[in-house]
Every structure is written in C-alpha cells, then in structure tokens.
Amino acid sequence: MWTFPVLSLGWRAQASEDTVLGTTGGRSWKEKIQNFFVRPQRSAPLKNRVALDICGGDLTQCLGDAGPQHSHHPPAPGRAAGRGPPALSSIGRHPHHGLPAHEPSLPEPPPWRLRVRMCAPIGGLLAALAMAFGMTVAFAPVPRITWEHREVQLEKFHEPGIFNYSVLLLSEDKSTLYVGAREAVFALSALNISKKQHEAYWKVSEDKKAKCAEKGKSRQTECLNYIRVLQPLSASALYVCGTNAFQPACDHLNLTSFQFLGRTEDGKGRCPFDPAQSYTSVMVDGELYSGTSYNFLGSEPIISRNSSHSPLRTEYAIPWLNEPSFVFADVIREHPDGVDSGDDRVYFFFTEVSVEYEFVFKLMIPRVARVCKGDQGGLRTLQKKWTSFLKARLICSRPDNNLVFNVLQDIFVLRSPDLKEPVFYGVFTPQLNNVGLSAVCAYNLSTAEAVFSGGKYMQSATVEQSHTKWVRYNGAVPMPRPGACINREARAANFSSSLTLPDKTLQFIKDHPLMDGSVTPIDNRPRLIKRDVNYTQIVVDRTRALDGTVYDVMFVSTDRGALHKAVSFEHEAHIIEETQLFPDFEPIQTLLLNSQQGKRFVYAGSSSGVVQAPVAFCGKHGSCEDCVLARDPYCAWSRAAEACVDLHRTDSPSRTLVQQMSGDTSVCPSPADVHFVWEKNGRELETCVPTQTHGLHDGRTHVLSWLRDALQESAEYRCSVLSSAGNKTSGVRVTVMRHEATHQEQWTRELAAWRAVAGEHDRMMRSWRKAWCPWREPAPPQLQHRGDMHQANCRTSSRTSLTPWKMLITQSSHWQLNEV
Known part of the structure; x- marks a missing residue:
C-alpha cells in the first residue's frame, strides 16, 4: 500500500486569508481526512469545503486519463488501471453530514502527484463543488441544512420594556395571534406578527409589590404580573390569569375594545403563585381545567376544574400527585357512537417523583392522567374530588442501548381527518442529562385508553412496619370499574352520575389512583433521538407528499433558540433543517402551529419576543439536487419555473414537479454540456484537464476533474463548472511551507x-x-x-x-x- 499525505481543507467563502496545509501519512484516506481537517473559527458558519490530495513532487506532463497509467506503480487492488476515484457529493449547505455509508472507497494513489479534485452533479445549478466530511455518531442525526438567523426571512415582534412572551393562542378563525407576556396581552396579525393590532396592560399596584417584597421576593423580577392563562371564553372574550405579585388573579378581556373588564377573580388553583412554577390549563365548554400549585410555597399541587356549579380537585396525597411538574392538558372529545358516548375526557401530562420505584435519589417519572368531563365528585367519599382520576407511566426508551428518557418537556396532540385517533407527540430528556440527549416519542390514544379501561391497578403495601412499597393489585375490583367514566353500561345499571357510585368503588379509586400498566410508544421506540441538544417544545404538522404518502413533520425547539424540522421514515429519522430563530441563543419557551392550508406558520415565544417562521424555505434550495436531497415533503422542484417551490402553494401542474423523498437525485434533469475551466492565480490553465463521469450507489451522477500541477510555491486555484443549466465556481489558496x-x-x-x-x-x-x-x-x-x-x-x-x-x-x- 502506498503511504502518502492526505488532508482536507475548509475555508469561508468570504474570507481572503490563507490556510496553511500540513501533511501526514500511514493511515487510511478516510482517517486522514477526518483527522487533518483545518477548521476556521466558530464565529461564522462554513460556506464551502473542498478536499485535496497532496502527494508532493513535480509532475509536468499532462495525463489524458484520470488513472495512474503513466506512473511506474501498479493500480490499487480491486480497481482497474485508468479509473479515477468516485466523486463525493455535496450533501449539505453546511457540512454536518458524515461520509455516505456505502460510498466506494478511494484507492491509494502513488506519490509524486498533486491532485486537487472537485466534483459537481449533473443537473440543476451544479451546486456540489464543495464536499463535506464528518464522523457519524450513534443517535446523532444532524440537520442537512442550517439556516442562520440573518439568512432567512422571519417575522418578529417585540414590545420595548416587555418580556416573557410565553403564552400563545390563535383565534378560532386563525387570523389573529394572541400573546401573553409580562403584564401585557397583545393581538397580532397571524399572517405577519410584526403588525400589532391591539394591546392591553395588566400591571401590579405598588401596594401589592411592597407586600410581595416583604415576603422575600424580588421586586424587580418576581413581584410582577406574569400572564400564565390565556384561554378562549367566548367569541368576544378571553379568560386571562396572571401571577399578580404572588397573588394570582383572573379577569375577562373584551376582544372588541381589547380592555380588561375588571371582573377580577381569585386565581388560586388556576394560576401559579410563582412565575417559575409549572402550570397548564385548557378551557372546556366554558370551564377551566388546570394543573398548578395551590399555595404560596408551591408545596400543594392540584389538578382542578373551576366551575361555578361543580368544582373539583385532586386529593392532597402523595399517591395522587408527588411533586409534579405540569406540562400539558387537552380535551379528547368522545365519538357520539362510542361506548362512552357524551363523556369527554381531559388528559394531563406531567413529570413527578416516582412512588413505585426505589432509588438513591428522587427518580422522576413521566405521567399521563385522565379525568372525565362528566365527573361530579362523590356523595360521601371524595366529595368535591375527582372520582375518575387515574394516572399511568409514559415509556420513552431504547432498551437495547440502555437509554431511558424520563423527564417530559412538552406534548402535542396531532389530530387529522385521515387519522383514526389522535396521536400524542412528546419531547423527553433523561433526568441526568449530562450528555445532552433528547427524544421524541409518539403514542396512540387507544394505547392510553386500554391501560385506563382494562389495566391492573397498583397498591401500597407496608413492609417491615414502616416502609411502604407499591406493588400490583391482584385482588377483586369493585363494580362499576373504579376510575371509569359514566358510560352506557353504568347508566344501564342505574349509575347515572358519579354521585350515585357506591362507596366501595370510590374508596378503591381513592387508594389506587396509579395504574400498573405503562403507555408504550408507537413501534415501541422513539421517533427521534438527538444528542448534543436539549429539546424544549414540539408541534407536528401532517402533510401529503407528491406521491400521496402522508408524513408527520415534527418541529422541535431547543434551549439555544433553534428550531429543528424532522421527519421520521421507516428505519431512520431525518432532520431536514435547523433554523436559528433567536440570534442570542435564548431558550424557546413555547411553540404554536398555524396549519391553515396554504398559510402554514410556526410561532415561537421566548423571553425577548415572538418569531414567525414558515414551515418550509423551499425557495432557498437553488438547484434540483438541493431540493430533492432536502427530503422535505413540503418542497418540490418545478421544471417549468426552474425553482424549488412549496408543493401546497404552487400553481405548477403535478406532472412538472420533481420530488423524491428517498433523496435520489437521478430524477433531476441533467445537462449534457458540462465542462470544467481551471485557473491558477487568475490565469486560465492551457492544459488538458481530465474528466470522468461516475455513477454513485444512490443513483446520482457526478463528473470528476483532476488538476495536475507543480506545488513549488503558493498559488490560488479556481475551478468553474459551466453548463447550459448554470455555472458554479469555487476556489482554494494553497500555501507551501518548508517545501x-x-x-x-x-x-x-x-x-x-x-x-x-x-x-x-x-x-x-x-x-x-x-x-x-x-x-x-x-x-x-x-x-x-x-x-x-x-x-x-x-x-x-x-x-x-x-x-x-x-x-x-x-x-x-x-x-x-x-x-x-
């Protein structure tokens, strides 16, 4: 085997500084490329990369073919003489991708040759003059493209002096975006959030600030009114709750005048006292269901329904709620023809300290809990308490890799006419997340319902007189089934409401709120696992590709102000792109999806403001290859317009569109007049430049060109690819030291x-x-x-x-x- 120095050079397209090359030898070409990549500073993204094989020496003759037939050395084993190495494709605008898994290996060329190799795919604008290298890491799907904040068009909203834009709500007609911030509520245009329509302020009086400060809270940061509840009350009013300097209060906001009506209500049990405490809420038929803290210290968690005629809450007991961190709540409407017709369910998602597992520290467990909308509490037992409260574990793990994600960050409920049932998408992280792992798991509603309606319960058992252990309950279960909603079967047995349930059933549910079974994800595995990132929020859009296949596109935010767009295929997860929504890398606190046909946006709220982003940046893909390699179900290449267009907003006939979700660029049109022009120090080289066409394993076709020149002194080389489909130019400066x-x-x-x-x-x-x-x-x-x-x-x-x-x-x- 020939040992020769190989290195890879990276540079910024806009930079004019020289890059000094170093050499090594004795390793495989892949290893050398990975270990001798010259990286610029991290202050700016890499725009282009090129790989060079520097073999030293002087070669003045021009070889007509790419192979080493003029050398005195034999060709590499397994490859005929006269064939050059296959080209590597440009697989990303930013070089995150590793080497293709099945790319043919390059032969070890003989010494005494300077060979600068560049390749370009045949088709589109021939954008693949730059090649990316990297190491593939388990659980590290990387975004194919990264958009910096300044590179894409984003709409922004920020009001001077106002912070914490953490609550977002769309109007019923999806034309207005309501934003709840610190001491303010805004109405923005949903099509362009930079256009403010209305504003209303709800500030804390100086007297309340003083009382709050007396309790040891910060007057500047905590003793303010953080809006935490923003729910539709009617067509003309919103229900708004705020922390109100640790005295939570609620009021009605008139949408016509956009003013608070002054009907201040006690927000205890509806809104947290502390802006740092977790909370969630959902409005169901004019009644607010909420999960929050019930006291100043935050030591009494509660899931409640605030109703004028039938208020309910959870029992204040560890088996019911044990230091929960509330994440999400939503209502699941029952089908009119279902077995539990007419009785809707409200689901709560949270993370709490486990009671069933023993560990050296507090082990966190993600939970899903369910209550029935028709619940009215018990007559004697569980008066004004939930008689339908049940909770179960959520499983999100990879057992084969010993990965357990036990902290729930966010939940999104995906509903679609072509779905038989809603699907819950959840973002999880490990409790000891020192490696920065995050996962997305999806759950069918029926899986959770099966656990609640037919699963076994858990009970506490006393061990050694003082220690309590939770085990499976295998005894007799009273009828009607504890925790079940009042359905047709119960009504047939003369149980018309929870007030008529027997004490035996009510006492059982009071002592056994925890189910033994777990809610497992679809396919028993996460949809996405990503390392070196902390996901915070998620929304999911369901869209149909050109071939009719339906994809669930996940938009997942990070604690660094970025948004990942990902799609899950049968055997892999593909992160289409990463968009830096906030330039200061601040955590994204909330996400909201506007999925109107033809007007789809994602809204992101943070401490500093709100950003609006389209679901796709199709127009940023400059060639057919880039458009196809993005594997974005929203985007397709239009032959008529010669542009990458939004599939759901284009007027082009479908027969003129090109989309291949496998990333096979062979479907792209190919110009036949491709040729290369090389320049050295600004002068075109009057020498024969050999080219060779190669078909890659994934169906792409590349043209490979070699430049042979003496490396006696520093020089700047430029290669231009010319064709009727467009031109591309790339260059590199080579500096020789101690030749x-x-x-x-x-x-x-x-x-x-x-x-x-x-x-x-x-x-x-x-x-x-x-x-x-x-x-x-x-x-x-x-x-x-x-x-x-x-x-x-x-x-x-x-x-x-x-x-x-x-x-x-x-x-x-x-x-x-x-x-x-």
Missing part, C-alpha cells in the same frame, strides 16, 4: 533506515569473521605457512563484502538528495 525541508526530512529518514541496514550487515560480517577466520590465535605448525594466507583471505573477504554496500549507500543518498 525543500519537507522532502529533505523524508530522504533523511530513508538514509537513516539504509544506514541501519548497513550497520546490521557490518555486525553480521564481523560475527562471521570471528567464527570462520581465527586469525587472532596462532596457527598450528603444520598450517603456519598457510595461516597468513588464510588471514589475508578473511580480511580481503571482509573488505570486499562491506565496501560495495557502503559505496552503494553513499552514492544512492547523494543522488536522491540532489534530485530534491
């Missing part, structure tokens, strides 16, 4: 190796002389007259054996050094 010294060191090492061999030969000859030429001892008398001759012969033999070797070494070394 002569580099070769001198190489031959010095070889000379030292030859001298070592000669020294070994000398030692061997001396040993032979000792063994066969005993001239140091007197010869026997009968051989005395022959001894001198024998000694002379030995000395002559020794000299004649050593001298030619030494002369050969001296002459060879002298000749080689003179050649350099």
